[in-house]
Amino acid sequence: MRKNEYRTLEEFTSQYTGEWNPSEGHWFGLDFSYNGKEYRLHTGSMYNESDTILDDGRTALFGLYIKANADGEYNLLAEFATMEEMLLSTVIENTPFREIILAENTELLGQD
Secondary structure (H helix, E strand, O other): OOOOOOOOHHHHHOOOOOOOOOOOOOOOEEEEEEOOEEEEEEEOOOOOOOOOEOOOOOEOOEEEEEEOOOOOOEEEEEEEOOHHHHHHOOOEOOEOHHHHOOOOOEEEEEEO
């Protein structure tokens, strides 16, 4: 049985890009596992009240985190100004995120 509901990048990106006010079916975060480790995609900064400004002056819109402990705390892997930059990133196991989010062995654990 396939654990990952995403079959195309468009299915994934349509849930995390666009207007959130009202949400119109968009999500703020996604918890998922890949190769036995738990991760989180979060829109905006997960732990800071203000958005992160990247070194190039752009605002980070997306962050990828790895679960640090059983208490549900996460460590930041990287932040990105655009969806495309996140999809191309290789911060998880040196594999492009666009491949991870569609992989059969990626399990979607929850969305909020």
